[in-house]
Amino acid sequence: MIRSILFSILILVAGLSSAASSDDGKPSASMQFKKAQQMLTTADEARDTENYASAIKHYQEALFSYTKLSKNYPDWQPGVTQFRIVYCNNQLEALLKKIDDKQISAITEEKNNSKKPPVSATPTNTIIESARVPTPASTTPQDNKATIDRIQVEAKLLIEKGDIQKARSSLMDGLKIEPDDKTLRILMGMVHCRENEFENAMYIAESLIQEDPFNATARIILGTAYFGLGKVKDAAKQMEETLAINPKSAEAHYNLSQIFLSTKPANTNMARKHYKSALEFGAKPDTNLNFLLLEPVPSK
Numbered sequence: 001m002i003r004s005i006l007f008s009i010l011i012l013v014a015g016l017s018s019a020a021s022s023d024d025g026k027p028s029a030s031m032q033f034k035k036a037q038q039m040l041t042t043a044d045e046a047r048d049t050e051n052y053a054s055a056i057k058h059y060q061e062a063l064f065s066y067t068k069l070s071k072n073y074p075d076w077q078p079g080v081t082q083f084r085i086v087y088c089n090n091q092l093e094a095l096l097k098k099i100d101d102k103q104i105s106a107i108t109e110e111k112n113n114s115k116k117p118p119v120s121a122t123p124t125n126t127i128i129e130s131a132r133v134p135t136p137a138s139t140t141p142q143d144n145k146a147t148i149d150r151i152q153v154e155a156k157l158l159i160e161k162g163d164i165q166k167a168r169s170s171l172m173d174g175l176k177i178e179p180d181d182k183t184l185r186i187l188m189g190m191v192h193c194r195e196n197e198f199e200n201a202m203y204i205a206e207s208l209i210q211e212d213p214f215n216a217t218a219r220i221i222l223g224t225a226y227f228g229l230g231k232v233k234d235a236a237k238q239m240e241e242t243l244a245i246n247p248k249s250a251e252a253h254y255n256l257s258q259i260f261l262s263t264k265p266a267n268t269n270m271a272r273k274h275y276k277s278a279l280e281f282g283a284k285p286d287t288n289l290n291f292l293l294l295e296p297v298p299s300k
Helices: 002-007 009-015 027-048 052-072 078-098 101-113 124-131 141-161 164-177 182-194 198-211 216-228 232-245 250-262 268-280 287-293
Strands: none
Touching: 027 052, 027 078, 052 078, 078 164, 078 182, 078 198, 141 164, 141 182, 164 182, 182 198, 182 216, 198 216, 216 232, 216 250, 232 250, 250 268, 250 287, 268 287
């Protein structure tokens, strides 16, 4: 049954556009994540205004917070946390290529005078060694956007072909450049679902929905993850929420037909209703569902 519901993920890939966590029982982890995100936002703003000293300081603090979060809560949004760690490392490397020796000295002095340095006594120029993925200082936002656009198209095609590992690798490259890109995160959620990594898919989808409650695609991914985790009622709720946003979602109707068939006893009337709606709105016919839910067509 999980395999059948995951099939509808392919429909999502075909129609995905660039327009695109709730509490998981660990409020301290959530609080730590939000604090790190605030530091990262401040660092990005400082970088964009060419305040490199402040940017490096806040990237270090964000890196320290994400690393601590990963250590203390290894199962809490591991994919997103690792993306942010690599992103901080890459930004530090790029900035260190830009600033002169005077700025480095000022940063080092400020760090040594701090009562609670964000990173231990590790020299600034060695912080990045653990995840060195060169980001040339000359890279422009336009270059990054072109790269992200290319990766999005490539990952969609790879998922459609079933080459999930290559899709994952491509998406990881994109998320190192832009960890908050919604389309990349949605595609990574699909990859997690295809690989039965339902908890990781759940974390990604929940964070997307927290940012945008009307993200119908993220709700379908979340519902798929819930279904894979055996949370059938929660899965159905997410599909219903999707239909409240987009009543013509073939994916949500298709998945609801599968969900109603999985209940005990199976609700074939509701399953039939949603399967017919899925077909009406563009889903491809399914041989098994045709046999279970539709009147057999007499052979001529």
